[in-house]
Amino acid sequence: MMNKINIRAYEPSFRSQLRQICCDVADRGEPIERIFPDRDIAADLLTKYYTDYEPRSSFVAVCDGRLVGYINGCLDNRRYGLVMFWLLIPQLLVKAFKSGIFFKPQVLGMLKAVLENWPRIFTWRKGSFHSHQGHLHIGVASDFRHQDVGASLINALIEYAAQKGIVELEATVHSANKEASIFFEKQGFEIRARYPMVMVRDGQKERYQSLLYVRTISTI
Numbered sequence: 001m002m003n004k005i006n007i008r009a010y011e012p013s014f015r016s017q018l019r020q021i022c023c024d025v026a027d028r029g030e031p032i033e034r035i036f037p038d039r040d041i042a043a044d045l046l047t048k049y050y051t052d053y054e055p056r057s058s059f060v061a062v063c064d065g066r067l068v069g070y071i072n073g074c075l076d077n078r079r080y081g082l083v084m085f086w087l088l089i090p091q092l093l094v095k096a097f098k099s100g101i102f103f104k105p106q107v108l109g110m111l112k113a114v115l116e117n118w119p120r121i122f123t124w125r126k127g128s129f130h131s132h133q134g135h136l137h138i139g140v141a142s143d144f145r146h147q148d149v150g151a152s153l154i155n156a157l158i159e160y161a162a163q164k165g166i167v168e169l170e171a172t173v174h175s176a177n178k179e180a181s182i183f184f185e186k187q188g189f190e191i192r193a194r195y196p197m198v199m200v201r202d203g204q205k206e207r208y209q210s211l212l213y214v215r216t217i218s219t220i
C-alpha cells in the first residue's frame with residue numbers, strides 16, 4: 001500500500017532535496033543533463049529566488065520523509081525580476097565563470113541560444129512585470145505522477161495567493177511537454193501567449209514555443 005503523501009509549507013530543511021528534484025524534472029519532466037551539465041548552477045538559477053528570497057510561497061509534497069514534489073511560487077513578478085537581474089544572475093555569472101563551465105561546448109551552445117531568445121524574454125517580461133501578478137514552477141518525481149500530487153500543490157499555492165490578493169498566476173510550458181499542458185488546462189489555466197524560442201538539447205538546436213499559461217485568482 002502506498003504511504004500517505006503530505007502537502008506542507010516549504011522549510012529550509014527541504015532545500016537540497018528540492019534542488020535535486022527540480023533538476024530531475026527540468027527537461028520536460030526528465031533530468032536536466034541533456035540541456036545543461038551543472039546541477040548546482042542550474043538549481044541556483046531555477047530555485048534560489050523562491051527558496052531563499054520568497055520561501056513562504058513554496059509548498060512541498062512529502063512521503064516518508066522523501067520530498068516527492070514541489071511548487072515554487074512567486075507572488076510578485078516585479079520583485080522577482082529585480083532580485084534576479086540585480087542579485088542572482090550577477091552572482092551566478094561569477095560562480096559559473098569560476099567553475100570554468102563557460103569553456104564547455106554544451107554551455108557555449110546554450111548561451112548562444114539564450115542570446116537569440118533575449119528579445120522575446122524581454123517582451124514577455126514587460127507584459128508580466130507587475131507586483132499583483134505571480135508565477136510558479138512545479139515538479140513531481142516521475143514515480144509519484146498521476147496521483148494528484150501536482151493538483152494538491154497547485155491548490156495550496158492558489159489558496160495562499162488568493163489570501164495575499166494576487167490576481168493572476170502564470171506558468172510557462174515547453175510546447176512539447178504535453179503532459180504539463182494537459183495538467184495546467186485541467187487546473188483552470190489558459191494560454192495567453194506563445195513565444196517562439198530556441199534551445200540546444202543533446203548538442204542540437206531545437207525550435208519550440210514557450211506557452212504562457214495564466215490562471216485568474218479570485219481574491220478572498
Ligand SMILES: CC(C)(COP(=O)(O)OP(=O)(O)OC[C@H]1O[C@@H](n2cnc3c(N)ncnc32)[C@H](O)[C@@H]1OP(=O)(O)O)[C@@H](O)C(=O)NCCC(=O)NCCS
Pocket residue numbers: 025026028029030136137138139140141144145146147148149150151152171172173177179180182183186
Ligand atoms: C505536470 C506535473 C507537475 C503533473 O503532476 P502530477 O502529480 O502527475 O499531476 P496530477 O496527478 O495532479 O494530475 C495529472 C493527471 O493525473 C491524473 N490522475 C490523478 N490521480 C490519478 C490516479 N490515481 N491514477 C491515474 N491518473 C491520475 C489527473 O486526473 C491528471 O490527468 P490528466 O493528465 O488526464 O488530466 C508532472 O507531470 C511533472 O512534474 N512534470 C515535469 C515538470 C513540469 O513539466 N512542470 C511544468 C512546468 S513548470
